[in-house]
Every structure is written in structure tokens, then in C-alpha cells.
Amino acid sequence: MRFTKMTSLGNDFVFVDGIHQNIHDPNRLAKFVSNRNYGVGADGLVLICPSQNADFRMRIFNPDGTEAQICGNAIRSVGKFVYHYGITRKTRMRIETIAGVKVVTLDVKSGKVVNITANFGSPILEAAKAPVITDLEQFIDQPVEVLDRTFHVTAMSLGNPHMVAFVEDVDHFDLEKYGPAMEHHPLYPERANCEFAEILAPDRIRFRVWERSVGETLACGTGSCASVVAGVLTGRCNRSVDVEQKGGVIHIEWDECTGDLFMTGPSTVVFDGEFVEGNPYEENAPWD
Numbered sequence: 001m002r003f004t005k006m007t008s009l010g011n012d013f014v015f016v017d018g019i020h021q022n023i024h025d026p027n028r029l030a031k032f033v034s035n036r037n038y039g040v041g042a043d044g045l046v047l048i049c050p051s052q053n054a055d056f057r058m059r060i061f062n063p064d065g066t067e068a069q070i071c072g073n074a075i076r077s078v079g080k081f082v083y084h085y086g087i088t089r090k091t092r093m094r095i096e097t098i099a100g101v102k103v104v105t106l107d108v109k110s111g112k113v114v115n116i117t118a119n120f121g122s123p124i125l126e127a128a129k130a131p132v133i134t135d136l137e138q139f140i141d142q143p144v145e146v147l148d149r150t151f152h153v154t155a156m157s158l159g160n161p162h163m164v165a166f167v168e169d170v171d172h173f174d175l176e177k178y179g180p181a182m183e184h185h186p187l188y189p190e191r192a193n194c195e196f197a198e199i200l201a202p203d204r205i206r207f208r209v210w211e212r213s214v215g216e217t218l219a220c221g222t223g224s225c226a227s228v229v230a231g232v233l234t235g236r237c238n239r240s241v242d243v244e245q246k247g248g249v250i251h252i253e254w255d256e257c258t259g260d261l262f263m264t265g266p267s268t269v270v271f272d273g274e275f276v277e278g279n280p281y282e283e284n285a286p287w288d
């Protein structure tokens, strides 16, 4: 089985072409490839599959083997992957996910994909669909007690669940302490991807993320969108924002007329590989 390692601002994934290869038990494969000692090492596995109603279908699996609905950095990388490997010549394509079909547009210069924009559509702000357990219709800037602190949280779905809390001095924020407690907070029946964000200027945010089923990652595409949405809804930022993360900067636009969220940023093909002796399906394996 051949694979490709790609990274988008340090949010790294193993991509497997499931159009020309037959993949069974992707949940188990995800645990193996994601392991940084026994496998390739990644924040998850991405399968690129044929689609009935779009150009391609993306499936994304977290390192614990759970399947997520969507991933912002991975979907942009899928756009680059299919163009880079000549699977398509299209520079604008529709990619199916559990969270719906998203449009991905490539910026190609001298034959190379330099930037990729993904349209995520509108964020889902209805609390019941975020999902958050509350009587409120929307969960915006609401006090939430976590361990010894109260955060003001805005919850939403980008297809996957997010919560955003604004903090001061995010670089010194104790993410290891509050991240897991927030991810597993009883408010979120499906757990949540948790963004702790600092406003640097109305057009610049810096955030750190504690991802559901992963932990801290260097960047999160859907988390970048969620941070800007929460910033706009609470009057903290503009609709066109550069979002800083540990792994780099991404640009987010939240269109006032259509309500669509656009994310633009790079993706890098790091290396191609082929599994030799590793057996992803081994019983009682050390990556379980």
C-alpha cells in the first residue's frame, strides 16, 4: 500500500489513494499510521475515495481510529494531492465529506499548487446542532466552568463540533490542563475541538487548539474558522482575519452576504512511501 505524507501548517496527515487501492478497516489503519514510533506519525489518516455526487470523497480518521466529519487542513491537502498526482486537471473541485460537499479551489503558479482555498459554507450556530446540551438557542459567550476557571465559550459546528474561548496570553495558557477537561465537558455530547484564542488586532487572531481525539496540534483549519466566527459574533474581530497558530498563519474570510466561510493557505507534500514490514492489522499491536 502506497501512502503520502502531507502537512498543512504542521497539521500532518497520511494520505492514502483509495481510488486505485483497496483499503479495508481504515479505523485500525489510522491508529497504525498515526503512531509516531511504530507507524509513519501523523495527526490522522485521510482516504481519498471515489464519489457518486462530487469529484472526490474524503474520509478523515483521528489517531484513535475514530472518524471525524471533516478537517479543514486535510480537505485543502486533498485538493493539492489529486492535482499534484495528476488524478485531475481541475483547479476547482467538489469534495464530499460527512459534513457535506465542499468546494476547493487551487491557486496554481508555473504548474505548482501554491495555495488552496476551501469554502466551508455557513457555520451551524444552532446550539442543538453544535451540539451543546443547553436550553439556549445559540451558545454565544456563555460562562462555562472548567476545573478551577470560568471561560466564556462560543460553541458551533463546522460539520464537526467546536468551542472557542478567548484568553489572554495564549502562548502561556495551560492547554494540557484545560484542553482535555473542555473536550470532555458534559456540555458536549460528541466532545469538542477546543480553541483558546487571543485577539492581537481586529484582523489578527492567535489561537491554540486542543483537538478532539488528538490533543494539541500545530494548526486546525476548522478551528481557525470557528475562532473567527466567535470573534465576529462577540464583536472582537473583523470578517477578514489572519489566524496565527503554532504551525503558521492561515487566512479566513467570513462573507457577510452569503454567510460562507473561506479558508486559504498552503499544503506541502512531504514524502511518498510504501509499507514494507509494518502490519497495520496486527492483533494486540503496540499502537492500540
Ligand SMILES: N[C@@H](CCC[C@H](N)C(=O)O)C(=O)O
Pocket (backbone or CB within 6 Å): 011, 060, 062, 068, 069, 070, 071, 072, 073, 074, 160, 161, 193, 211, 212, 213, 214, 217, 219, 220, 221, 222, 223
Ligand atoms: N485538524 C482538523 C480537524 C480534524 C478532526 C478533529 N480532530 C475532529 O475530531 O473533529 C482541521 O484542520 O480542521
